[in-house]
Every structure is written in C-alpha cells, then in structure tokens.
Amino acid sequence: MWGFELLLPILLVFKGTWAQWNVWMPRDISTMTNSCVVIPCTFMYPSGVRPYRGIHGIWYFGQPYPQFFPPVVFKSRTDIVHESYKGRTKLLGDLQQRNCTLQINNIGIEHSGRYYFRADLGGTNIFTYPDFSEVKVLDQPIIELPEEIISNQSLEVTCYAPDNCPDMSPEVNWMNTEYLPNLQFSSEYLVESTTAVMSTTITFTPTHKHNGKLLGCKVQYPNTTYIYERIIALDVKYAPRAVEVNVSTDVMEGSMVILHCLVDSNPPSRISWVMLDTELQAETSLNSSLVIESIESGQEGVYTCVADNGYGTMNRSLYLAVKYPPREPLVNESSTVVEGSNLHLHCRTQGNPVPTLTWLKDGNLVGNIIAEEHSVLEIEDITYEGDGEYRCLAENEHGRASSVINITVEFAPVFLLESKCMAVREGIQCVCVASGNPEPAIEFHLPDLNVTINETESRFNYYTHSDGYVATSMIKLKDKPASGLNVLCTMTNIYGTETVRLELQQERKYILAVIIGTIGGVAVIGFIIAAVRYISRKNQKENANPGQDLTLKLESPALFYSAVKKEKPSLRKKVLKTELLGTKFNSILEEPSTGEDSDYQNIVSFSDVDINYASLEFSCIRPKEASAKTDDTSDYTEIKSK
Numbered sequence: 001m002w003g004f005e006l007l008l009p010i011l012l013v014f015k016g017t018w019a020q021w022n023v024w025m026p027r028d029i030s031t032m033t034n035s036c037v038v039i040p041c042t043f044m045y046p047s048g049v050r051p052y053r054g055i056h057g058i059w060y061f062g063q064p065y066p067q068f069f070p071p072v073v074f075k076s077r078t079d080i081v082h083e084s085y086k087g088r089t090k091l092l093g094d095l096q097q098r099n100c101t102l103q104i105n106n107i108g109i110e111h112s113g114r115y116y117f118r119a120d121l122g123g124t125n126i127f128t129y130p131d132f133s134e135v136k137v138l139d140q141p142i143i144e145l146p147e148e149i150i151s152n153q154s155l156e157v158t159c160y161a162p163d164n165c166p167d168m169s170p171e172v173n174w175m176n177t178e179y180l181p182n183l184q185f186s187s188e189y190l191v192e193s194t195t196a197v198m199s200t201t202i203t204f205t206p207t208h209k210h211n212g213k214l215l216g217c218k219v220q221y222p223n224t225t226y227i228y229e230r231i232i233a234l235d236v237k238y239a240p241r242a243v244e245v246n247v248s249t250d251v252m253e254g255s256m257v258i259l260h261c262l263v264d265s266n267p268p269s270r271i272s273w274v275m276l277d278t279e280l281q282a283e284t285s286l287n288s289s290l291v292i293e294s295i296e297s298g299q300e301g302v303y304t305c306v307a308d309n310g311y312g313t314m315n316r317s318l319y320l321a322v323k324y325p326p327r328e329p330l331v332n333e334s335s336t337v338v339e340g341s342n343l344h345l346h347c348r349t350q351g352n353p354v355p356t357l358t359w360l361k362d363g364n365l366v367g368n369i370i371a372e373e374h375s376v377l378e379i380e381d382i383t384y385e386g387d388g389e390y391r392c393l394a395e396n397e398h399g400r401a402s403s404v405i406n407i408t409v410e411f412a413p414v415f416l417l418e419s420k421c422m423a424v425r426e427g428i429q430c431v432c433v434a435s436g437n438p439e440p441a442i443e444f445h446l447p448d449l450n451v452t453i454n455e456t457e458s459r460f461n462y463y464t465h466s467d468g469y470v471a472t473s474m475i476k477l478k479d480k481p482a483s484g485l486n487v488l489c490t491m492t493n494i495y496g497t498e499t500v501r502l503e504l505q506q507e508r509k510y511i512l513a514v515i516i517g518t519i520g521g522v523a524v525i526g527f528i529i530a531a532v533r534y535i536s537r538k539n540q541k542e543n544a545n546p547g548q549d550l551t552l553k554l555e556s557p558a559l560f561y562s563a564v565k566k567e568k569p570s571l572r573k574k575v576l577k578t579e580l581l582g583t584k585f586n587s588i589l590e591e592p593s594t595g596e597d598s599d600y601q602n603i604v605s606f607s608d609v610d611i612n613y614a615s616l617e618f619s620c621i622r623p624k625e626a627s628a629k630t631d632d633t634s635d636y637t638e639i640k641s642k
Contacts, residue, residue, distance in 0.1 A: 020046040023100070023117055023129035029164055029195045030136040032219065034226055036165035037107055038092060039133045040194040041100035043119050052122025055095045059102050061085075064116040064128040073115060074102055084110065095119075103166075104135075112137040138162065140230040141172065141219045149206055150311070151238035156203050159217035161228075163189070163196040168221045172200040175216030175229070180204045211236035211266050239312020240265035245305050246318055252398075253297055253324035259290040261305035261316070269307035276301060297324045297352065325399025326351035329392045332405050338495070339411035343379040347392035349401065355394040362388045384411040384437070384469075412496030413440035416470070421487055421504040428477040430502050432489035435470050442473035445488040445499075 022044040031037035043057075059073040060066075061082070071082035074089045081089065088106055093099025100117045112135055118128040142160040149155055161170040177183055184203040190196065200217070212233055219228040242264040251257050263269045263286055272282035273290045281290055292299065300322040306315040329349040337343060347357055350373055357375040359367040367377045379386055387409035393402040413436035421430040434440045442464065444453040453460050453475050461476040471491075490499045 020044060021119075021127045021129065023119075023131050025100075025115075025117070025131065025133040026195050027132075028134050028136065030138055030142075030162040030197075031107055031164050032141075032162060032170070032221075032226070032228055033108055033137055033139045034106060035168050035221065036103060036105040037135055037137075037162075038101060038103045038164055038166060039115060039135065041093060041102060041117055041133070043098050043100050043117060043129065045098075045119060045121060045125070045127065049121055049125050052125070054122075055098075056120040057091070057095050057100050058118040058120065059089070059100075060116045060118065060128070061111075062113055064118070064130060064132070066118070066128070070116075073104070077120075105167075107135075107137055109137050109139060111135065138228070140228050141217045143215075143217050143230055143232055145232075149234060149236045151206060151208050151211075151236050154203065154205050156201055157215065158199050158201040159219075159230075161198045161219040163198050168224065168226075170198050170219045170221055172198050173218050173220070174200065174202055175218055176214050176231075177202060179213060180206075180210070180215075206234060206236045208236060208238040208241055208264075208266070210234050211238065236266060237311055238266050240269050240307040240309060240314035243305055243307050243314050243316040245303075245316045248319040248321070250321045250323055251295055253322050254294050257292040257295050257320065259292075259303055259305075259318070259320075260287065261289070261307075262287045263305075263307040263314075265307060265309045265311075265314075267309050269309040272306045272308075274304045274306055275299075295320075295322055297322045297350070300352070321352065323352050323398060326355040326394035326396055326401045328401045329357075329394050329403040331392050331403045334404075334406035334408075336408040336410060337382060339382060339384055339409055341382055343382050343386070343407065345377040345379070345390055345392075345405055345407075347375045347377070347394075347403070349373055349392075349394040351394060351396045351398070353396050355396040358393040358395070360391040360393060361386075366390075382407075382409055384409050384414070384435070387437070387469075408437070410437045410495060412436060413491035413493055413498050415489075415491065415498055415500045418472075419489060419500065419502060421485060421502045423505065424476070426478060428485060428504070429474060430477070430487050430489075431472065431474045432491070432500075432502065433470065433472045434489075434491035434498070436491065436493045436495070437469045438493045439466050439469060439471050440491040440493045442471055443490045443492075444473070444475050445490060446486065447488060448486050 023041065024043075025039055025041040029037060029039060056076045058075050060070040061073050062070045064070070071084070073081060073085050074091055075081060076091065076095060085104070089102060089104050091101070092103050093101035100119075102115070102117075104111060114132040114134050116128060116130075116132050118126065120126045143157060144160060145157045146155070159172055159174065161172045163169055172187070174185070180202070182204055186201045186203070188199045188201070190199060212235075214231050214233055216229055216231040220226070240263050242262075244260075244262040246259050259273065261271055261273070263271055265286075268284055268286050270282060270284045271288040273280040273288070281288070288305070290303070300320060302317050302319055304315050304317040307313065327350045329347045331347050332345055345359070347359070349355060349357070354371055354373060356369055356371045357373075358365065358369045359375070359377045367375075375392065377390070387407060390405045390407055391402050392405075394400060413434045416433040416435055418433040419431060421428055423429075430444065432442050432444065434442060441454075444460075444462075445451070446453070451457075451460075453462055455462060455464060462473070463475075464471065464473040466472070473489075475487075485502075485504045487502045488499055489502055490497060
C-alpha cells in the first residue's frame, strides 16, 4: 500500500539560465534492511531549453560530479550500473513529465548514503543537481525518548518504523512492558515530505525502580521472515534516595578509623564528608570512604555524609566517640595561707569516659569521689594540720593522671608537751619545744633574776635547733634558785606570742635512780669478789702455791674491767620526737664532752634506767712486782645509764 502526492515546489525565477535548473527530493529518508525504499523526485529545467531526442536521467551515489566517477545507481539510456545496484533499481517516475522518482529494492546497509540526480536533455543541456536525498538503511527500529527520564514524572516513549516501501508495510509492537505501571498505548501513521513512518507510543510514570530496566520495540513485515528488534535500558534520573553510613561507635584515641558512605542515586552523587560545617573530603561516586589515620580526642563528634546529584540532596550522620585516658588535671598553684582561712582547691580534667576525681592529702582520702570533669575541694577555717600535699587523682577505665598542690599553712606558735625542766647531775636543764610557721623564736625568762636568755646571752649555756616547723631550745642552770625554779618560755613569730611556765620534774626520781644504781653497783662488786675467790681456791687446789697464783691472776685487773665496761661516748644525744601534720621531726641536741659544763647529765625515770657496766679497783691487793702505787682514795663504784 503505497500512495503519495507530488508536491510541486514554488520555484523562484531569477535572471540567468542557472536559476531554473532545480530539483526536489526529500533530504532524509529511511528504510529497513532487505526491504525497499522509494525516493520521490521532481526536477525542473529552463523553459527555453528544448530536449533533444527526449530526456534521459542518471542517479549517482555518493557525489554529483561525473568526472570523479561516482557509482551509477540508475541510468535511463543503458542498463550499465554499479555492480552493487544491478537488478536492484528502477525508475518509477516519467522523466518526460519531470518525475525522477527512484526505487531501490533489497537494500542493504552498504546502500546508506547520498543520492544525486543528473538530467540529460541532449547536447550541452546536461545538469547534475546539487541537492541530494540521504537514505538511511536501518537494521533496527528507532526508539525516541526524552534526553532525561526523571523519576516520578510522566514519560512517553515512541518506536518508529519507516514505511517507504510500497511492497511491504511494517507492524510495530512493544516488548518487556509488563513491569511498567499504568501503561498506555497509542499508534500513528505519519507522512511527511512524501516519506512515511509507522509509530507506536507508550506512556507511563517511571520510578527509581525502573532505572536500568530493559524496554524493547519489535518491527515485523507480514508474509516475510524479516523481524527487527531494538532493546534499550531506561536511564531514570532520581535524587539520592538512600544514604548508608557506619553505625555510631566508640573508638580508642590513636586508632585508625574508616567511615563508609554508600549512596543510591542516578546519576552518581557528589559525596562529601562534613564535620562541624567543615568539609573534610568530597568526590563524585556511588560510595566514599573517609580514612582517619590516628584519631584524636578533638575529632570526636558528628560526621555527616552529604549526597547531591543535582536532582536532590540527602544526608546521613553518625557519632564517633573517642575514648581516652584522663588528661593531666589542671589545679590551683601551690600557695601559702594563714591558719583560719577558707580554701577552695579546683581540679579540672578531660577524659572519656568521664573520669572520677579523688582528692588525697598526704596519701589519705579527703573530700568526696565524684565522676565529673571538675571538682572543688572546700576547706573551711583551715588549721595547721591542713598543711601538706594535696593530690587530685583522675581515673577512668583507660588510665589515670594526677596533679599536686602544695599548701603551706602559716600559724602562731604552739607549745609542745616535750617542753620541761629536768634535774641533771650538776644543775637544771630546761627544754622548750614549739611549733609554728614561720619558725618561732624562743626565749627563756628568769623572772626572779630579771634575766632573759636567748641566742645573744653568753652567761648561760643556750642551745637551739630547728627541724621543719619545730624549734627546740635548751638552757642549763648550774644551781637551782633558792626561791624555787621559775622559768618562763616565750615563743614568738609574726602571728603571735605564747609564754608558758616550765615545770621541774620531781627530784625523787633522781635520788631513786642513784639508790638503785648504788645497789646495782654493790651487787656487781659482790659478784666479782665471789668469782675471784672461787678462782683462787681452784688454783690453790690445782697448784701447790695458791698465793702466787692469785697474785698472777690479779696482775692485770684491767682485763676484768674491760669485760664489763663500755667506752663513754664523746657526744651524748638527746632526741626529741614530735609528730606534726603526719610528719616526724627529729631534733637532736648535742652536748660537748669537753668544757666546764660537759658533765651535766640527764636523770631519767626509773623505768628508763639500763645498767650497762660497773667498774671497781682494789686498793688492798697489789701485784708482786708492781712498779706504780695506787691511790688509796681511788676506791669507788660508778653506775652509768645509757
């Protein structure tokens, strides 16, 4: 079924011969392989030209210039044509009627190209028209669809099959449409510029689910085996519809972290990683990974993956918690305060999990243990016992850290119980012990004598010693005042002065110690005499001359003496121990062994007496050949305590 009308163009008549040589044919025309195609053609020539022996025509393929020997498609004078067109072409029009319509049968892909017509009116009236008709030989139908298929927007897709062969008419059908929602079909037969096509259109609304789905169009010629198909994949554009990232997680400081982001969009999105409004990384892809080589505590926070492909935007966030041990706490600076002040010690740190904060003083717990990043230790009306080292200890499951504050408390002098007067062998010894910060100055006052004794007083034996906050001073009085002992001790620093009266220890302790020492000495002498007599008698029995043996045994009495005697130390030490603020201070008072006052002794209580040795000399016994005489007044018993 073939029909068309020849539409004669309106020819413009220009001056000159060339203006009237004209041809009309469709610029583009298509057909299917193995079918045929008809190229409608009408030509004009100048009215003044008279065809000589009729009008002949030639169709060329490729180019219009005979001198380049283009392939001859059809020639009306002879059957001499190019090998590829033999038996395939025929002229449907009447050249005498200026109709040059050409039909090409059994056309193949190789026949696609431009076709030119040449009119031969005899003599020199031969003209090749520059206009051409370009034939497209298709091996599959044409599917026409918009440049962009957007999700959730109505879409029309048309399949075209050329119908330019009068011997065959195509049938057009769709394939793979069963998954399309609310599908609508429509068909149309179109004729344009003497060319015809069969078209079938489907209408539906695609979604992201249809992206990549296959859709086909099939063209079939009845009563033939010719079937042509075309399959396309739908490219449905849609905004990011799914963004997947890691789940929120805890990581350890210093570890490597990799965050993944997967995006479902078409086309691929620009994926950017954002933290605190700062873009960390960006790339155009369907997935992106953010790598943190060694994460720090400051990198804890919300990480957001943002996907944008021009059709829409979507994002997804995760929280990255960075675990780390407590940082070294920030605390007050070490300071000096006055007793009675109020003190607030601050401790601030960071850690994840939140650390527990513990206050320790000199190693002992003070205050409350709290699980926070800031702690305040309040000390109201601080006393001298508050002096020391305060440590803020921060701990969590990943470690610990601490910082120290040294608090120095300044206070007025405090009288210590070690202060007293004691009777010694050659007088009275008074000791005054005081604690204070700054270290107090100590003076002794003898009101009865109207005398003040301190470091500048040279008439009395004055000793002083300090150890930390403890000051110890001592004086020695050769004689006890007739009116009784009245010694005052005054302790002074910038915060105050305290005066106390020093009590004298009971003198009976000294007498008791002497009596016990004497009894002990007599017992030792008796023991030695008994031992000597026993040895003497034994020697008399063993030897015929007992008197001589006894004399020999006693030639070196110093030997017996050295068995029980210990050397008197050159320095005697008095140690006063005072516990203050958990710290032991030792004050050592040294008494020189030489000088006028070197024989002063401390007389302690009976419970403190240890008998170390006894010494004796015999004035009645003389060695036989003694070269020196001994003094009869040298007999004595000496009891010494250590």
